[in-house]
Amino acid sequence: MKQLKSNPNNIDETVIGKIVKQTSMFHSKKNCILVTDEAKKQNGYSAIISNKIIDTNVIGVELDELGELNNNDIVTIDADGIINIIHEANSKHNAIFITGRCNSNCIMCPQPPVKEEADRHDLNLKHISLLPKDTISIGITGGEPTLIGNKLFEIIVHIKKSLPKTYINILSNGIRFENIEYARNFAQNINQNTVVDIPLYSDVDTIHNEIVGSKTFNRTIKGIYNLAKFNVKIGIRIVVHKMNYKRLPQLAEYIYFNFPFVYQIAFMQMEPIGNALDNIEKLWIDPIDYNEELENAIKILHYRDLHVSIYNSQLCILSEKMRKFAVKSISEWKNIYVDDCEECILKPDCPGFFASSKDYHSRGIKSIKEIQACV
């Protein structure tokens, strides 16, 4: 998520609130943080964010770039002045960040796990209360969200209550669900709008295990079966890189034959940041060089009537037939385009690039000027 550094004033513990840029009698002030160009106290607001030096008795922070904040964003302000924009009003890719801890340590993790952290549970519950009622979908992510155990159910129940129509997308490595009781409890607490997306990087245990950094292939599979027993909607996610691209077609067949019940499958271009960047020698393959394997895998799943997508891939490096599977999946705040994109007719539909990936662009990036007529 997007972070801003500010100068804190009287912030003793993390403050959470919705950004408002104008005072009004129609919002609940205690849930709001006022963005202002004044220095003095504003009654009722949980904090202010000002581009002035603020008065000593006021709870708030000083920040120059007020333009980075939009009405209805939700932010947290930590005691050290870090502003986290945990909900962007203009984004379709918002998520509740459950924990930074993880029981995997994937070789290409863009956001390596932390060992210790402050408990975020109450903040998360508040976060959910602040979400707009018309939120179309919300992610639940981490880290590994199931590490907070039954508290995860409280989060889900809270979302169901305050946003009954919102789609809930949980990212989990599935290991915790090998416990059938946990899977059962989970299934009883979610609703029909909930999908659990689980990564499975290979059809071969040793390859998957090397990627996730632990011998958990069989446990993840048990988790998938346990969730399936309780009719939970399951997605499979595959980040593609040099260690697993060769067997994508075999993985596709494996998924179909062993988990024909899955709700969706996504192949994802790797984001070269975090662990991925540290291990880039082992992982980097120009995405255009795995097009053949990817295309075969997509066809296998598509022919079998499964819902399959490609995430994070630039349209110009995919063959025309593959482009319809590509999804605009990169969060707005880390999404960029390059010079070649400016003249490209596909740009409006193109996922573009991770801002972080600028050193690792495919050599196949090019401006598409026209699309050949359908044969």
Added chain:
Amino acid sequence: MSYQILPYRFERFDDEVFMSNEVGEYLYLPSDDFGKFVNHELKPDSDSYNTLKSKQIISDNNTEDVLEMLSIKYRTKKHFLTQFTSLHMIVVSLRCNSNCSYCQVSKKDINDLNFDMDKETAKNVVDKIFESPSPNIKIEFQGGEPLLDFEIIKFIIEKAEWKNIFKKKNLEFVICTNLTLMDEKMLKWLKGHKVYISTSIDGPLELHDKNRPLFNSEHSYEEVVDKINLTRKYLGNDSVSALMTTTSFSLNKFPDIIETYRELGFNSIFLRSLNPYGFAKRDKHFLAYPMEDFLENYKQGLDYIINLNLQGIYFAEDFATILLSRILTPFSTGFVDLQSPAGIAIAGVIYDYDGDVYVSDEGRMLASVGDKKFKIGNVKENSYQEIFNGDYLHSLIEQSVAESLPQCSTCAYLPYCGADPVRNYNEQGDLIGHRPTSEICKKNMGVIKYLLSLLKKNDSNLNRIFWSWIIRKPIEE
């Protein structure tokens, strides 16, 4: 690292080795690697090693978890067993107005009313059907020509629907008819019920008329076509399906037969070989043909159909679709002729006009020439338990588990095939049969191997076509 070898079957295929596991997942191994594999000398992390592991033919850790996955898939593949009998065929009359050269049921004279089912028997049949635990009940009216006794069809449908108010099953009806007697009055009545029509078209006019004349006319084709259109008008476009039977006169005419189906607006065809029962067995000297000839024709027909699809015309071959589903999907298929244990009485059953119950359509075909080997009871004399849970049926089923039949048990294509004890008995004198001389084995193995050879090409267009048949809709490229 050492590895454990899990159950598998194999056969040389071209210059490689075809291997399948217990649930039909398969792979090809280079001959060299196969030798290493059986000697436990395969190099870990090699492609062959990984693929064998992915298909669960070898395991080098957590074997109990791998077996658990295999058992889940095994249950899925054998799912048809959990439902019990869903197909219930009723012979409402053995009288017929057709005079087909190959009549497999030895039909009776059109005026001989002794061969009609009476209401008392029909009522008992319906009662028995609704004792089946299956949530899906398909009642199929057979003959003879069932439309010769439309009153009893109406009686059975109404009775079944009445019972179903309480039983709440997925109930549907099929009338297997030559259609020539269908009229608007019948269709108006049928419209209000969930009825499908299964008719017979053997090919273009001349061939159809040669195979399927009427008792009072040399011609039936045009009549059938008119009635197909009339039926569609009342019951909907998808209400009519058709079956073809291959006689010696059909050989070398498969493309014409396929074109006839297309002209009539069908989007699939079942290229069926002659079943050697009834007149077909009696007159085999001029109706039958070596299975090799059928296979040759089948392949040509299938190639012809594939070519249609390559031109963008969606058209399927039903036997290939069934086999491809068995080869490529983890699911079981409802086709009773290709199951193990055989579907006899436990997937499909037939009630004859006199209330006798036979394990399959072929079982009553044998009875019609005097051999009641496959009779398992009578609806008026026996209880449901006696008919469907009797020692005799148990013993028939025990002898029709392909996994335990000589040669089937080690056949690499076993997961795609099934056991047919009635056919074995009819052709070879006992339930077990003798595979090296079995016509049905020759046919199934021939078609399975041909389909596998097409799949082995790994041609994207071909795969797309095959899957469009399996999922029953065209697939965009």
